[in-house]
Amino acid sequence: MKVPFLDLKRQYASIEKDIDEAIADVLSHTQFILGPEVKQFEENLAKYCGTRYAVGCASGTDALLLSLRACGVGPGDEVITTTFSFFATAGVISRLGATPIFLDIQPDNYNLDVRQIEKKISKNTKVIMPVHLFGLCADMDEILSLAKKHNLKVIEDAAQAIGSVYKGKKAGTLGDLGCFSFFPSKNLGAYGDAGAVVTNDEESADKVRMLRVHGSRQKYYHEMVGYNSRLDTFQAAILDAKLKYLDQWTKKRREYADYYNRAFAGLPIQLPHDEKDKYHIFHQYTLSVPKRDQFKEYFKQKEIGCDTYYPLPLHQQECYRELAQRNGSLPVAEKKAGEVVSLPIFPELTQNELNYIAESVTYFFKQ
Numbered sequence: 001m002k003v004p005f006l007d008l009k010r011q012y013a014s015i016e017k018d019i020d021e022a023i024a025d026v027l028s029h030t031q032f033i034l035g036p037e038v039k040q041f042e043e044n045l046a047k048y049c050g051t052r053y054a055v056g057c058a059s060g061t062d063a064l065l066l067s068l069r070a071c072g073v074g075p076g077d078e079v080i081t082t083t084f085s086f087f088a089t090a091g092v093i094s095r096l097g098a099t100p101i102f103l104d105i106q107p108d109n110y111n112l113d114v115r116q117i118e119k120k121i122s123k124n125t126k127v128i129m130p131v132h133l134f135g136l137c138a139d140m141d142e143i144l145s146l147a148k149k150h151n152l153k154v155i156e157d158a159a160q161a162i163g164s165v166y167k168g169k170k171a172g173t174l175g176d177l178g179c180f181s182f183f184p185s186k187n188l189g190a191y192g193d194a195g196a197v198v199t200n201d202e203e204s205a206d207k208v209r210m211l212r213v214h215g216s217r218q219k220y221y222h223e224m225v226g227y228n229s230r231l232d233t234f235q236a237a238i239l240d241a242k243l244k245y246l247d248q249w250t251k252k253r254r255e256y257a258d259y260y261n262r263a264f265a266g267l268p269i270q271l272p273h274d275e276k277d278k279y280h281i282f283h284q285y286t287l288s289v290p291k292r293d294q295f296k297e298y299f300k301q302k303e304i305g306c307d308t309y310y311p312l313p314l315h316q317q318e319c320y321r322e323l324a325q326r327n328g329s330l331p332v333a334e335k336k337a338g339e340v341v342s343l344p345i346f347p348e349l350t351q352n353e354l355n356y357i358a359e360s361v362t363y364f365f366k367q
């Protein structure tokens with residue numbers, strides 16, 4: 001049996017009418033730039049998250065970039081973040097002339113190790129940027145209390161964590177600003193690039209809203225040098241049509257994670273899990289597997305899709321060579337980069353496929 005890592009065609013088939021109608025509506029009014037669907041989606045996203053404001057933008061990367069700008073980050077500043085994330089998390093910091101200061105991770109959940117934050121804070125630190133990796137929130141209480149103590153802003157990279165919960169609050173709403181990616185493969189995915197920033201702070205929302213249209217509040221008058229980073233009207237319409245399904249899709253992901261965890265109990269692998277006061281949305285179902293590359297080769301023979309997030313931590317990337325001395329070694333992330341593998345977990349998987357995956361994994365370790 002062939003099982004894809006992700007199959008977006010199945011999702012489209014299940015909600016075809018909603019999507020086709022949403023696209024037809026945009027075609028009927030032709031307000032392709034900041035059309036009414038953008039505002040509608042922003043209102044519904046803010047309601048879903050429980051924030052006062054949501055501002056759509058062109059991508060998750062831009063959501064981070066605009067948020068850093070809204071916090072005044074620029075040349076000479078430092079931003080503390082995790083070394084185990086997608087490149088965008090660090091890239092946006094560097095693009096503003098600031099320096100990413102990388103933290104090692106916790107071995108059991110791959111999120112940044114909050115015990116290491118304080119020793120990395122310097123007089124140049126401006127922001128802490130936790131990433132809620134794979135859909136599980138970072139330890140926000142510790143992060144928020146350190147930020148308060150040192151007068152720092154917190155920008156949550158919640159690109160992978162829409163709908164995830166920490167102590168009753170949604171991911172993205174705990175810090176000063178929260179950033180989402182709607183990259184097509186995300187739990188709430190657009191049909192192209194898209195992103196959003198959520199916040200309860202009026203001034204921050206206002207700045208992000210200006211920055212996404214060249215720093216302009218009034219057309220042709222520019223208070224800041226901004227970007228062209230608007231959320232596309234088609235994407236907003238598609239996201240708004242999909243948002244009402246998000247919680248039921250998340251439930252499916254959690255069911256499948258539970259099924260895998262029961263099937264794999266007792267195998268010599270590290271399983272992902274919910275934690276106290278947190279609600280995991282399983283954007284990825286990620287295992288730590290000894291002989292990972294052999295495991296991936298076996299999966300290829302079995303025709304089951306899988307992927308590795310991430311094979312090289314950020315502090316070891318070629319472009320951050322000059323920061324190597326400052327960062328030193330971050331051994332947990334370096335080790336995990338050689339062990340992690342993510343299995344299919346999209347909501348439209350069938351029970352037959354899940355059984356096949358579970359049997360294949362079990363066979364690999366028992367043979």
Ligand SMILES: Cc1ncc(COP(=O)(O)O)c(C=O)c1O
Pocket residue numbers: 059060061062085086088089131157159160180181182183193194195
């Ligand atoms: C943790 C993280 N941060 C940032 C991004 C950037 O989002 P985008 O691809 O929408 O620009 C992504 C996803 O791609 C991500 O997974």
